[in-house]
Amino acid sequence: MIDLFRFFKSRAKTEEKEKLKELLKEKYSYFQKVLNSNNHVLSLMADLEEKLSGEYLFDMHYIKTSVQSISEGVEDIIKNLNALSDGKYKVLEQVQREIYENIEKTLTSKIDIPVTDFVIPIEKLSKDSLTIAGGKIAHLAELKNNLNLPTPDGFVITSYAFIKFLENTQLRGKISEIINSIDINKIEEIERGSREIQELIINSQLPEEIENSIRTAYKELSEKTGKKCMVSVRSSAIHEDSDYSFAGQYSTYLNVPENLISHYYKKVVASLFNRRAIFYYKTKGFSENEMVMAVGVLRMVNARAGGVMYSKNPNNPDSNNIIINAVKGLGKLIVDGAVNAETYVISRKPELKLIEKIPSKQNIMLICKEEGDIEEITLPNGSDEFSLEEQEALALSKIAIQIENYYESPQDIEWVIDEDGSIFILQARPLRILEKKTESKVYLPTRIKDYNILLDRGITACKGVGYGKAFVLKTEDDLQNFPEGAVLVAKHTNPRYVIIMNKASAIVTDIGSPTGHMASLSREYNIPTLINTEIATKTIKDGQEITVDATNCIIYEGKVEELIEAYKKTKEPFKETLLFKTLERVLKLIVPLNLVDPTSEDFKPEKCKTYHDITRFCHEMVMYEMFTMWDRYDSEHHAVPLIAGIPIGILVLDIEGGLKEGIKKATPEDVYSIPLQAILRGMQSMQWPGPPPVDAKGFFEMVAHTVSIPEEQLMETAKKSFCIVTKNYVNFSIRLGYHFSMIEAYTGENINDNYIKFFFKGGGAALDRRLRRVNLITTILKKMAFRVMVKEDVIDALLTKYSIPEIEKRLEVLGKLTAYTKQLDMVLFNDAIAQMYTEDFIKKHIKDI
Known part of the structure; x- marks a missing residue:
């Protein structure tokens, strides 16, 4: 009996020993979980901070997922510290929630799209119609209805119609899933995602109620013009033609017949997700939920001439000149950078005066086909006849000044003149002007001795100096192989090059216009860009080291240290974007450390203002809890x-x-x-x-x-x-x-x-x-x-x-x-x-x- 008693007593002690050991093991596991989560959170914080250097590419999805991971990590830290300490630090849960709510407010940029008709005539829109009609059409309506400027008649398929289209077809979730799967640093992934989304949109059935609204609106337009007319189907995204131009990112279709309006509407909507547009808005800080596409449908103007004008010279705003670029036929050739345009320089003072005309020797032009669509025709021997009369150039200049005065900022304006000589304004958006350096003016030597000059011609699209190995582009598909720090050398300018602008040290093209979309993007990303060199792709060898002086329009062989030093500046093309500003605001709630001294009276949960404060406090407390825990058992x-x-x-x-x-x-x-x-x-x-x-x-x-x-x-x-x-x-x-x-x-x-x-x-x-x-x-x-x-x-x-x-x-x-x-x-x-x-x-x- 005594032996049996000893057996049970021994067994009870063993069970007690194992139970205590398991309890202590569990407590120790909480300690380790706090340490592991703390390290994970600090690593994520460091990665976010690193992005502020301007040397890395990221998008809003990266910020949101990183912030979510940090928030979850901080929650884990608090949970495990409380498990270790038997709930001593519950107050931290409320502190964490308040910080998280403030971060969410910073990251939330949802646009409220008002419920409207699916289609609205332009004359019924106003300057307050941005969320209804998108940037481009809202501005056009403003010019038409407030300034009484000549614009084509038409209507807008509203933002609300876009929302209903995606809802009815259940596309929003699918699009979001694809977008969030894209690594913005991999061109092939952008290409894949873009293709998948566009196919989903184009292959979807447009809701019947939207179809009917479009047919009714077109009928009213035809009655107003007195006949059935061809139309242009033009993009008008919410953020288009705003502080972020989205220049050339979305599609516009010209000379569209009635029966194809719905088809091209879907194609314009799909262009919201083309690869260059995806790259653009992700690197600018927008999310796909903000990308809403209204679509303008405008009476097609059969153009005798068309083009773009800048109310100020973007490279030399002090000159006070207006720059007009023009081509015969449709102006699409200019914005696409396909031809060298005629240039008209008009001085504002003491009175409007044409001071310079530069011919283009245009060898092709675009015209409207009677049955719809457009066609390219050849002009004999590179015609050097000017497409504008002097009075037409001056009339355009007056309109440019009127628009600039109205918006109180320089403007980038697209225009067209029909066969009867009537002027129509198609678009106006803010013009990006190169900022002056306020500290010390940079003087670049015009010629550097002892270096071989490969080219000394061209037009500056964006001033600056860039050095690297030449990447002579043969096909657009080769862009996915573009190396970091190279100089892009291409035949034409093309807004699609935006997808390598985070890598390029400079861009050089044979043909192009400083008023084209790519030139606008180059200035936005601050990439030294030299265009219209005529022979760059023939003169520069692939892989050749070159230094591009886009200010003086000279390309040197090799690395010109003197020139690079003379123009040395921090290249941070993304730091002025919404994306960076959002990241900066978010990091103010995550990274600053206020709880520096653990011995201070303020070292307590209520004083935690950031996630870093919480992690610091918890790290100190988890050591304290382990240090004092063992005496309890x-x-x-x-x-x-x-x-x-x-x-x-x-x-x-x-x-x-x-x-x-x-x-x-x-x-x-x-x-x-x-x-x-x-x-x-x-x-x-x-x-x-x-x-x-x-x-x-x-x-x-x-x-x-x-x-x-x-x-x-x-x-x-x-x-x-x-x-x-x-x-x-x-x-x-x-x-x-x-x-x-x-x-x-x-x-x-x-x-x-x-x-x-x-x-x-x-x-x-x-x-x-x-x-x-x-x-x-x-x-x-x-x-x-x-x-x-x-x-x-x-x-x-x-x-x-x-x-x-x-x-x-x-x-x-x-x-x-x-x-x-x-x-x-x-x-x-x-x-x-x-x-x-x-x-x-x-x-x-x-x-x-």
Whole structure:
């Protein structure tokens, strides 16, 4: 019966031991989860900050997913800290929620599209119709209805119609999924995603109610013009022709017959997701939810001449000249950069005056076909006849000034003149002007000696200097192989080149116009661009190192250091975008660290203003909780004794991987815990014969002081030292007589996790000797870079973020210091002796740290 009782008692103790071990193991797992989540969050924060350098390409989806990951990581940190501490820090949950809500407000840029008719005539629109009719058509309506300028009659298929189209066909979710799967740095992924989305849109059935609205609107347009007419079907996205021009990104179809309007409507909608448009709005900071496409349907003007005019010279705004580019026939050839346009320079002062005409020798033109669509015809021998009369150029200039005055900013205006000589304005948008440098003007030498000049011709589209290897473009598909820092050399200008503008150091073309879409994009991305060189693709070899001086229109062979230095500036083409500004605002709620000093009274949850504050607070608290947790559990009875050849009784409780399994007693060889191994090496390297020689006065002071020590404290001196370990962790409570010290340490692969906490208290000597001992230990700890706090005879020290070898070195020293300070207070009878012992220890044991 006795044996059976002993069996059940032993079994109960084993079960209790295992239960406690599992509990402590669970607590330790919370500790590790906090550390892991903390490192993950800090890594994500660093990655977001790195994007602000301007050297990396990213989009809004990257910001949103990164922020979401950070938020989830911070939630995990708080959850696991509360699990470890039994819910002590619940207030952090509310702090985190408030920060998250503020971030969400910053990231939310949803546009409210009003419920309207699916189709609205242009004369019923106003300047406030941006979310109804999109940027391009809203501005056109403003010119027509507010300024009474001549524009083609027509109607808009509204933004609301676009929303209903995607809702009825259930395309929005599919589009979002594809968009979010695209890596913006990979052209082939942009191409793939664009193709998939456009096929979805074009192959979808337009809702019947939208079809009927389009038919009714066209009938009313025909009645107004007195006959059935061809139309242009033009893009008018919400953000188009705004601060972000989206120049040339979307499709426009000319000379469309009635029966194909719906078909081309879907094609224009699909162009919202062509590859260059995807690249453009993702790098500018928009999300697909903001990309809404209204579509203008305008009476087609059978053009005798067409083109683009700038109300100011974008490269030289101080000249006060108006620049008009014109071609015979439809002006599409200009905006596409397919031909060299005629140029008319009109001076504003003292009166409007044509001061220069530059012919184009145009060899092709576009005309409207009677049955619909357009065709390209050849002009004989590169006709050098001008397409505009002087009075027409002056009339266009007056309109340019009128539009500029109305908007109070320079304008980029598309125009057309029909066979009867009537002028029509098709489009107006803000003109991007190169900003002046306010600090010191950059003077570029016009010619650099001792360098071979490959070309000295062309027109500046965007000033600047770029150097790199020439990438002579043969086909558009080759753009996906465009290397970082190269110079794009191409036959024509093309807005599709926007997808490499984050990589290009410069762009050079044979043909093109400074008023074309690509030139506008070059200025927006601040890429030095030289166009209309005529022979660049024939003169420059692929892979040849060249320096492009787009300001003086010269291309040198090789790298011209003097020129590059003369025009040295930080190239940050994306820093002025909505995307960067959004990232900056978001990071203000994530990255700044306000809780710098853990000893400050303000180091508390309520003072956390950013996610970084929360992670900092939690990291400090998780160490504190681990440091103080073990005393809550009666765990010494479940530990094994450690036989280490030192005069300290040590019990070790292994939570996970800290000791050899299945042992009843442990030797140093059985210890797998990295930090405990280091402490033991230090302890074992010291001699433990007893305390250093004592003076009689010190001995009697110790005995007298003992009388006043409470009984429970005397009981503590009889306890053995106790150690809780894992492979990477130790919490070592060391009792040496009346001294009590605790060493806690973690040694992981991530340097951010690694730390040592050291606590020291007690002693059986008079106060002055105890304080000398405290000063000795403090001096030594500070020598090892610990942050030390002292209150009377209590030391609380912390060291963080050192590599494993450096942590081990310091733990060895703490092991040595444990032996060194055993009853040391009895010999510290004056400051000189204390100083001597301090210097002796530093000299012998920490000279290499």
